[in-house]
Amino acid sequence: MSDPIIAFDKVKKAYGHFTVINELNFEVQRGEKVTIIGPSGSGKSTVLRILMTLEGINGGVVYVGGEPLWHERLNGSMVPASERHLRKMRTQLGMVFQQFNLFPHMSVLRNLTEAPRVVLGLSKEKARQRAEELLELVGLVDQAHKFPGQLSGGQQQRVGIARALAMRPKIMLFDEPTSALDPELVGEVLNVIRKLAAEHDLTMVMVTHEMRFAREISDRVCFFDKGRIHEQGTPEQLFSQPKEQRTREFLKAVLNG
Amino acid sequence: MHWSNYLEPLARGAWVTIQFTLYSMFFGAICSFAFGIGKLSKNWILRGISIVYIEVFRGTSLLVQLFWLFFALPIAGDMIGIDLRLPPVTAGVIALSLNLGAYGAEVVRGAIEAVSPSQYEAARALNFSSLQTLWRIALPQAIPEMMPSFSNLAIGALKDTSLVSLITLTDLTFAAEQLRNFYQDSATVYTMVLLMYFGMALVLSMAMRLLELSVTRWRGTVR
């Protein structure tokens, strides 16, 4: 295969003495749709948060697009990344949060245009045009002038997805995008993500408990346990013929739960 | 003397009081934001200056600050050969503003810190710089939180202006003192002054309430 767009090389992450991730090796190819599953506290969110530069690392190297994310090359050696480097790297990534994290003081439209205008320097018209295309994609054209507080959870999360896409990232990270939603609203959000999954060039890394959905859209499923990949494979392999005892137990618990 | 004869001198005093209140609210608000944000700065010099300022002006009384600026500063200036005599109006406005700003800075800091960490994470994920995040994400959400405290501080500032009469400024309290000395009619004069302060406080708190409503409009739309 060609060089991966994401590569974790022996990455370590600890909070004080508590090691969350230890010597993690993890690769994602360009355009690949990867789903991470695993028990609570196994470090799934941490992996996404490290990629989104919300959380630093304590060892190893993370590469995004072949360049170190948390380091910079300086005179042949690796030094911790400056804010400038992080800002440059971040342009490749977008994230969708479990709790949506929309800006409550801005209209839906403004949620989508603010960063493109302020961060990317797009003109007002250009940003608006981009926002309208995205609202079309997520089916919320008629909600453009409402505030997040006036929308249902499912609608809010669709705005959250559109907001991240407005920055045109190469990689989209989803951290349990449907976990905070009432069951009847999950479908509308999954439909949007399904559309994105059909895009050949977009790389997606998603943490989810929606096993059926993971099976449907993923190229690869990784089972995380205790901060490392315990088992991985195509959805078919992992869900139908899991090799590891621990994976079988987990799947049995969530599928019957 | 009929009470209406007191009205004109008291009204002139009240006008001075109103001006002092508005000026100190204006400059106090600037100090509040400058030092409240300064206290949250990553730069330790800015943070240090802000902390010292806030602690000094909250830890000493307004009266002492006023006297110090008006009486002590010129003497200190003399010793180093600089003319630091301030006109009473300037000394009054500076003391009131700095005092108000110190309390306001804590309100600003508290409100900014109360903005949810998830908002900062969303801003980071969208690649806003820290200044853009402060300006476009944090402050618009924090300012509505500040408003009730600001209203209280504004009313406090109105009442505190009475201290400027002690450095010879002819505010409402000063006017009242003069009338009382002259006509020996404490009951009428002080009742009128009481009502006038109360009236001004009422108008001020209604104005602050309108301001509050105008900055919290988006909140009304939360289900």
Ligand SMILES: Nc1ncnc2c1ncn2[C@@H]1O[C@H](COP(=O)(O)OP(=O)(O)OP(=O)(O)O)[C@@H](O)[C@H]1O
């Ligand atoms: N800021 C923090 N300080 C201390 N410990 C933390 C912090 N953030 C996360 N942890 C711990 O790190 C571990 C991994 O957290 P993480 O959020 O990555 O788990 P997760 O797999 O996403 O779990 P869940 O399914 O519950 O979301 C957990 O045990 C958590 O308690």
Ligand SMILES: [Mg+2]
């Ligand atoms: Mg998680």
